[in-house]
Amino acid sequence: MALRNILTKEQPGLYKHCRPVTDFNPRLHQLLDDMRETLMAANGVGLAAPQVGVLRRAVLVLETNVPEGESERLIELINPEILESSGEQDGPEGCLSVPGEYGLVKRPMHVKVRAQDRNGEWFEAEGDGLTARCFCHEIDHLEGVVFTSRAERMLSEEELESGEY
Ligand code: ZN
Numbered sequence: 454m455a456l457r458n459i460l461t462k463e464q465p466g467l468y469k470h471c472r473p474v475t476d477f478n479p480r481l482h483q484l485l486d487d488m489r490e491t492l493m494a495a496n497g498v499g500l501a502a503p504q505v506g507v508l509r510r511a512v513l514v515l516e517t518n519v520p521e522g523e524s525e526r527l528i529e530l531i532n533p534e535i536l537e538s539s540g541e542q543d544g545p546e547g548c549l550s551v552p553g554e555y556g557l558v559k560r561p562m563h564v565k566v567r568a569q570d571r572n573g574e575w576f577e578a579e580g581d582g583l584t585a586r587c588f589c590h591e592i593d594h595l596e597g598v599v600f601t602s603r604a605e606r607m608l609s610e611e612e613l614e615s616g617e618y
Contacts, residue, residue, distance in 0.1 A: 456491050457505040457506070459491065471510045471594075477571060481531075484511065488500050492513055498583065498587050500591070501591045510533065511530070511532075512530050512594065515587070516584050517584060518580075528578055529571055530569075531569040533588075534567055535592060536577070539564075541559060544557065546558040546590065546604070548590070551599065555608045557607075558586075558600055559605070560586045562582065564579070566578050566588050
């Protein structure tokens with residue numbers, strides 16, 4: 454495995470539409486393993502392939518709200534799509550490609566997604582709260598959408614620290 458460079462918001466590759474993954478081969482597995490290592494090293498909760506310069510529809514989402522005693526699960530989603538969403542949450546959102554900046558972004562409270570795993574098998578996954586936010590954020594990356602374009606406004610450090618926004 455190897456760490457990959459994370460593109461930052463100045464780089465045009467972040468704003469491009471990504472193509473579907475069609476080959477579930479060792480090259481894809483290498484990409485996913487590298488993304489996992491890169492995400493863990495950066496202490497993030499999600500990462501999309503275009504963030505490491507690969508314009509393919511693959512993302513990782515760390516499922517953080519697991520029952521007590523269970524460890525967090527990292528979900529690999531290939532060619533993901535949102536099947537259902539409900540509710541609403543409005544809160545701070547950030548991105549490894551936009552380090553140090555946070556914005557107020559509205560997202561659904563609950564989403565259900567469908568995706569393929571690294572071997573091409575279809576599965577469904579559901580998420581609430583931060584995990585729902587993360588599914589939406591990462592799938593946005595596949596359309597070349599960065600959260601700053603969805604933010605009602607960006608937050609100052611004071612606002613973030615006080616939790617009042
Ligand atoms: Zn992001």
